[in-house]
Amino acid sequence: MSAAALAGRPIDAARRALAERFExxxxxxxxxxxRLLVGHVLGLDLTGMIASSDRPLTADESMRLDVLAGRRLAGEPVARILGHKExxxxxxxLSPETLVPRPDTETVVELALEMLRESPANKSPSIADLGTGTGAILLALLSELPDATGIGTDISVEALGxxxxxxVHLGLALRANFIHCDFASALTGPFDLVVSNPPYIRTGDIANLAVEVRAHDPLKALDGGADGLDAYRILIPQAxxxxxxxxxxxxxxxxEQAVQIEGLMTAAGLMPHASPKADLGGIPRAVGARKMP
Ligand SMILES: C[S@@+](CC[C@H](N)C(=O)[O-])C[C@H]1O[C@@H](n2cnc3c(N)ncnc32)[C@H](O)[C@@H]1O
Structure with a gap:
Protein backbone atom coordinates (compact mmCIF):
# COMPACT_ATOMS: atom_id res chain seq x y z
CA MET A 1 0.00 0.00 0.00
CA SER A 2 1.54 3.30 -1.10
CA ALA A 3 1.48 6.76 0.47
CA ALA A 4 -1.13 7.76 -2.09
CA ALA A 5 -3.36 4.90 -0.90
CA LEU A 6 -2.99 5.98 2.76
CA ALA A 7 -3.64 9.70 2.16
CA GLY A 8 -7.16 10.74 3.14
CA ARG A 9 -7.79 7.52 5.09
CA PRO A 10 -8.92 7.92 8.69
CA ILE A 11 -6.03 7.41 11.14
CA ASP A 12 -7.43 4.17 12.52
CA ALA A 13 -8.01 2.67 9.06
CA ALA A 14 -4.46 3.64 8.03
CA ARG A 15 -3.08 2.00 11.18
CA ARG A 16 -4.98 -1.21 10.45
CA ALA A 17 -3.89 -1.22 6.81
CA LEU A 18 -0.27 -0.82 7.91
CA ALA A 19 -0.60 -3.63 10.49
CA GLU A 20 -1.94 -5.95 7.76
CA ARG A 21 0.96 -5.01 5.51
CA PHE A 22 3.43 -5.81 8.32
CA GLU A 23 1.65 -9.07 9.12
CA ARG A 35 0.62 1.79 16.17
CA LEU A 36 4.05 3.07 17.20
CA LEU A 37 4.89 4.32 13.70
CA VAL A 38 1.52 6.03 13.19
CA GLY A 39 1.77 7.59 16.65
CA HIS A 40 5.31 8.79 15.89
CA VAL A 41 4.35 10.44 12.61
CA LEU A 42 1.30 12.13 14.15
CA GLY A 43 3.01 13.00 17.46
CA LEU A 44 0.21 11.22 19.33
CA ASP A 45 0.20 8.68 22.16
CA LEU A 46 -2.34 5.84 22.27
CA THR A 47 -5.03 8.00 23.91
CA GLY A 48 -4.51 10.77 21.36
CA MET A 49 -4.73 8.27 18.50
CA ILE A 50 -8.00 6.85 19.82
CA ALA A 51 -9.40 10.38 20.21
CA SER A 52 -8.42 11.27 16.60
CA SER A 53 -9.15 7.88 15.03
CA ASP A 54 -11.60 9.32 12.45
CA ARG A 55 -9.42 12.22 11.31
CA PRO A 56 -8.09 11.69 7.78
CA LEU A 57 -4.32 11.53 7.23
CA THR A 58 -2.89 14.49 5.33
CA ALA A 59 -0.77 13.89 2.23
CA ASP A 60 2.37 14.88 4.17
CA GLU A 61 1.57 12.49 7.05
CA SER A 62 0.90 9.61 4.71
CA MET A 63 4.15 10.28 2.84
CA ARG A 64 6.18 10.28 6.08
CA LEU A 65 4.40 7.17 7.30
CA ASP A 66 5.17 5.42 4.03
CA VAL A 67 8.89 6.18 4.37
CA LEU A 68 8.98 4.79 7.92
CA ALA A 69 6.92 1.74 6.93
CA GLY A 70 9.43 1.07 4.13
CA ARG A 71 12.29 1.13 6.64
CA ARG A 72 10.42 -1.30 8.92
CA LEU A 73 9.65 -3.62 5.98
CA ALA A 74 13.37 -3.57 5.10
CA GLY A 75 14.13 -5.00 8.57
CA GLU A 76 14.92 -1.91 10.66
CA PRO A 77 13.51 -2.33 14.20
CA VAL A 78 10.88 0.19 15.29
CA ALA A 79 13.08 1.27 18.22
CA ARG A 80 15.85 2.27 15.76
CA ILE A 81 13.35 4.18 13.62
CA LEU A 82 11.98 6.03 16.66
CA GLY A 83 15.46 6.46 18.19
CA HIS A 84 14.42 5.30 21.64
CA LYS A 85 13.31 2.22 23.60
CA GLU A 86 11.63 1.75 26.95
CA LEU A 94 19.61 4.90 21.28
CA SER A 95 22.53 5.52 18.94
CA PRO A 96 24.05 3.36 16.21
CA GLU A 97 26.71 2.20 18.73
CA THR A 98 24.22 0.99 21.35
CA LEU A 99 22.30 -2.26 21.52
CA VAL A 100 18.50 -1.88 21.69
CA PRO A 101 17.86 -2.90 25.33
CA ARG A 102 15.83 -6.14 25.50
CA PRO A 103 13.02 -7.07 27.91
CA ASP A 104 15.03 -10.24 28.80
CA THR A 105 17.69 -8.01 30.35
CA GLU A 106 15.18 -6.84 32.95
CA THR A 107 15.76 -10.29 34.51
CA VAL A 108 19.31 -9.12 35.37
CA VAL A 109 17.87 -6.05 37.12
CA GLU A 110 15.42 -8.26 39.05
CA LEU A 111 18.08 -10.70 40.27
CA ALA A 112 20.47 -7.86 41.14
CA LEU A 113 17.79 -6.20 43.29
CA GLU A 114 17.02 -9.56 44.98
CA MET A 115 20.68 -10.19 45.76
CA LEU A 116 21.13 -6.66 47.15
CA ARG A 117 18.07 -7.18 49.37
CA GLU A 118 19.63 -10.39 50.70
CA SER A 119 22.50 -8.20 52.06
CA PRO A 120 20.59 -5.43 53.84
CA ALA A 121 23.88 -3.99 55.19
CA ASN A 122 24.25 -2.16 51.86
CA LYS A 123 22.26 1.03 52.50
CA SER A 124 23.93 3.03 49.73
CA PRO A 125 25.28 0.40 47.34
CA SER A 126 27.97 1.12 44.78
CA ILE A 127 27.36 -0.52 41.40
CA ALA A 128 29.51 -1.22 38.33
CA ASP A 129 27.83 -2.02 34.98
CA LEU A 130 30.38 -3.52 32.55
CA GLY A 131 29.43 -2.94 28.88
CA THR A 132 26.73 -0.44 29.74
CA GLY A 133 25.49 0.47 26.22
CA THR A 134 22.57 2.88 26.71
CA GLY A 135 23.16 2.61 30.47
CA ALA A 136 20.02 0.46 30.67
CA ILE A 137 20.90 -1.83 33.60
CA LEU A 138 22.72 0.78 35.68
CA LEU A 139 20.03 3.44 35.21
CA ALA A 140 17.24 0.96 36.01
CA LEU A 141 19.03 0.02 39.25
CA LEU A 142 19.68 3.66 40.20
CA SER A 143 16.01 4.45 39.55
CA GLU A 144 15.07 1.76 42.10
CA LEU A 145 17.78 2.53 44.67
CA PRO A 146 17.73 6.24 45.58
CA ASP A 147 20.92 6.02 47.68
CA ALA A 148 22.97 4.01 45.19
CA THR A 149 25.77 5.32 42.98
CA GLY A 150 27.25 3.63 39.94
CA ILE A 151 29.79 3.51 37.14
CA GLY A 152 29.10 2.21 33.65
CA THR A 153 31.95 1.20 31.35
CA ASP A 154 32.02 0.57 27.64
CA ILE A 155 34.54 0.06 24.87
CA SER A 156 32.48 2.40 22.67
CA VAL A 157 32.92 6.12 23.30
CA GLU A 158 29.71 6.88 21.39
CA ALA A 159 27.72 4.47 23.56
CA LEU A 160 29.09 6.20 26.66
CA GLY A 161 27.86 9.54 25.27
CA VAL A 168 20.96 13.40 32.44
CA HIS A 169 17.51 13.05 30.88
CA LEU A 170 16.37 10.75 33.71
CA GLY A 171 17.75 13.00 36.44
CA LEU A 172 20.26 10.33 37.50
CA ALA A 173 23.48 11.99 36.31
CA LEU A 174 24.65 13.00 39.80
CA ARG A 175 24.78 9.31 40.78
CA ALA A 176 26.11 7.83 37.52
CA ASN A 177 29.57 8.07 35.96
CA PHE A 178 30.62 6.56 32.64
CA ILE A 179 34.15 5.43 31.85
CA HIS A 180 35.81 4.26 28.64
CA CYS A 181 37.64 0.99 29.36
CA ASP A 182 37.78 -2.74 28.68
CA PHE A 183 35.03 -4.05 31.02
CA ALA A 184 36.41 -3.39 34.57
CA SER A 185 40.07 -2.83 33.65
CA ALA A 186 40.10 0.81 34.89
CA LEU A 187 37.99 0.19 38.02
CA THR A 188 39.34 -0.41 41.49
CA GLY A 189 36.19 -0.65 43.60
CA PRO A 190 35.22 -2.00 45.97
CA PHE A 191 31.67 -2.41 44.64
CA ASP A 192 28.64 -3.96 46.33
CA LEU A 193 27.24 -5.06 42.99
CA VAL A 194 28.70 -5.73 39.55
CA VAL A 195 26.30 -6.30 36.65
CA SER A 196 26.92 -7.03 33.01
CA ASN A 197 25.12 -7.99 29.83
CA PRO A 198 28.21 -8.61 27.69
CA PRO A 199 28.36 -9.67 24.02
CA TYR A 200 27.60 -13.41 24.05
CA ILE A 201 26.59 -14.54 20.56
CA ARG A 202 28.91 -17.14 19.01
CA THR A 203 30.74 -15.50 16.10
CA GLY A 204 29.55 -18.25 13.75
CA ASP A 205 25.89 -17.63 14.68
CA ILE A 206 25.82 -13.91 13.92
CA ALA A 207 25.13 -14.34 10.18
CA ASN A 208 22.00 -16.36 11.05
CA LEU A 209 20.47 -13.77 13.39
CA ALA A 210 17.32 -11.89 12.34
CA VAL A 211 18.06 -8.93 10.08
CA GLU A 212 16.74 -6.61 12.84
CA VAL A 213 19.69 -7.72 15.01
CA ARG A 214 22.50 -8.58 12.58
CA ALA A 215 22.12 -5.45 10.44
CA HIS A 216 21.18 -2.94 13.15
CA ASP A 217 22.77 -3.85 16.50
CA PRO A 218 26.51 -3.04 16.69
CA LEU A 219 28.81 -6.03 16.23
CA LYS A 220 30.73 -5.02 19.37
CA ALA A 221 27.54 -5.58 21.35
CA LEU A 222 26.94 -9.06 19.91
CA ASP A 223 30.16 -10.93 19.17
CA GLY A 224 31.16 -13.19 22.07
CA GLY A 225 33.88 -15.09 20.20
CA ALA A 226 33.97 -18.71 19.01
CA ASP A 227 31.94 -20.16 21.91
CA GLY A 228 30.22 -16.92 22.98
CA LEU A 229 32.03 -16.85 26.33
CA ASP A 230 35.07 -14.63 25.61
CA ALA A 231 33.71 -11.62 27.52
CA TYR A 232 32.84 -13.70 30.62
CA ARG A 233 36.40 -15.07 30.74
CA ILE A 234 37.65 -11.49 31.05
CA LEU A 235 35.02 -9.82 33.18
CA ILE A 236 34.28 -12.51 35.79
CA PRO A 237 37.85 -12.52 37.26
CA GLN A 238 37.81 -8.70 37.04
CA ALA A 239 34.52 -8.64 38.97
CA GLU A 256 22.51 -22.77 27.29
CA GLN A 257 25.38 -20.69 28.69
CA ALA A 258 24.35 -20.51 32.36
CA VAL A 259 26.18 -23.67 33.49
CA GLN A 260 29.45 -22.66 31.84
CA ILE A 261 29.18 -19.16 33.29
CA GLU A 262 28.67 -20.60 36.78
CA GLY A 263 31.81 -22.68 36.17
CA LEU A 264 33.76 -19.51 35.35
CA MET A 265 32.38 -17.85 38.49
CA THR A 266 33.48 -20.77 40.67
CA ALA A 267 36.92 -20.80 39.02
CA ALA A 268 37.25 -17.07 39.91
CA GLY A 269 36.56 -17.87 43.60
CA LEU A 270 32.92 -16.69 43.59
CA MET A 271 30.01 -18.65 45.01
CA PRO A 272 27.20 -19.10 42.44
CA HIS A 273 23.71 -18.01 43.56
CA ALA A 274 21.18 -20.78 44.30
CA SER A 275 19.93 -20.87 40.72
CA PRO A 276 19.89 -18.64 37.64
CA LYS A 277 16.76 -16.53 37.17
CA ALA A 278 14.70 -17.43 34.11
CA ASP A 279 13.27 -14.87 31.69
CA LEU A 280 9.61 -14.87 30.57
CA GLY A 281 10.46 -17.52 27.97
CA GLY A 282 11.79 -19.86 30.70
CA ILE A 283 15.45 -19.48 29.64
CA PRO A 284 17.95 -19.17 32.53
CA ARG A 285 18.90 -15.56 31.77
CA ALA A 286 20.42 -13.94 34.85
CA VAL A 287 23.29 -15.75 36.57
CA GLY A 288 24.43 -14.54 39.98
CA ALA A 289 27.34 -15.18 42.33
CA ARG A 290 28.69 -13.73 45.53
CA LYS A 291 32.21 -13.01 46.72
CA MET A 292 33.09 -14.97 49.85
CA PRO A 293 33.02 -13.02 53.16
C1 LIG B 1 25.03 -6.83 24.73
S1 LIG B 1 25.48 -5.13 24.82
C2 LIG B 1 24.66 -4.68 26.34
C3 LIG B 1 24.37 -3.22 26.48
C4 LIG B 1 23.54 -2.87 27.71
N1 LIG B 1 24.22 -3.25 28.92
C5 LIG B 1 22.18 -3.56 27.64
O1 LIG B 1 21.97 -4.53 28.39
O2 LIG B 1 21.32 -3.13 26.85
C6 LIG B 1 27.18 -5.28 25.28
C7 LIG B 1 27.90 -3.95 25.48
O3 LIG B 1 29.27 -4.26 25.83
C8 LIG B 1 30.11 -3.35 25.17
N2 LIG B 1 31.44 -3.98 25.07
C9 LIG B 1 31.87 -4.90 24.19
N3 LIG B 1 33.13 -5.25 24.45
C10 LIG B 1 33.51 -4.53 25.53
C11 LIG B 1 34.70 -4.44 26.28
N4 LIG B 1 35.77 -5.17 25.97
N5 LIG B 1 34.74 -3.60 27.33
C12 LIG B 1 33.66 -2.85 27.66
N6 LIG B 1 32.49 -2.90 26.99
C13 LIG B 1 32.42 -3.72 25.94
C14 LIG B 1 29.45 -3.08 23.85
O4 LIG B 1 29.90 -1.89 23.26
C15 LIG B 1 27.98 -3.05 24.27
O5 LIG B 1 27.59 -1.74 24.63
Missing part, protein backbone atom coordinates in the same frame (compact mmCIF):
# COMPACT_ATOMS: atom_id res chain seq x y z
CA UNK A 24 1.80 -10.30 5.53
CA UNK A 25 5.51 -9.42 5.50
CA UNK A 26 6.01 -11.78 8.49
CA UNK A 27 6.85 -9.04 11.03
CA UNK A 28 6.55 -10.39 14.60
CA UNK A 29 4.48 -7.63 16.23
CA UNK A 30 2.56 -6.03 13.34
CA UNK A 31 -0.15 -4.30 15.44
CA UNK A 32 2.28 -2.74 17.88
CA UNK A 33 4.75 -1.67 15.22
CA UNK A 34 1.99 -0.04 13.14
CA UNK A 87 13.51 -0.40 29.48
CA UNK A 88 12.32 -0.98 33.06
CA UNK A 89 9.75 1.76 32.37
CA UNK A 90 12.51 4.27 31.53
CA UNK A 91 12.67 5.93 28.10
CA UNK A 92 16.21 5.42 26.75
CA UNK A 93 17.71 7.13 23.71
CA UNK A 162 24.39 8.06 24.81
CA UNK A 163 24.41 6.55 28.34
CA UNK A 164 25.46 9.92 29.80
CA UNK A 165 22.66 11.71 27.92
CA UNK A 166 20.17 9.12 29.22
CA UNK A 167 21.38 9.62 32.80
CA UNK A 240 35.96 -10.97 41.62
CA UNK A 241 38.81 -8.43 42.06
CA UNK A 242 36.62 -5.30 42.42
CA UNK A 243 33.74 -6.73 44.51
CA UNK A 244 33.79 -6.17 48.25
CA UNK A 245 33.41 -9.32 50.42
CA UNK A 246 29.79 -10.55 50.16
CA UNK A 247 29.30 -8.35 47.06
CA UNK A 248 27.20 -9.72 44.22
CA UNK A 249 27.87 -10.29 40.53
CA UNK A 250 24.92 -10.71 38.14
CA UNK A 251 25.42 -11.32 34.42
CA UNK A 252 23.08 -12.00 31.54
CA UNK A 253 23.52 -15.39 29.87
CA UNK A 254 22.70 -16.55 26.36
CA UNK A 255 20.70 -19.74 25.80
Missing amino acids: SAGIDSPELDA FWGLPLA TATANA ARILRPCGALVVEAGK
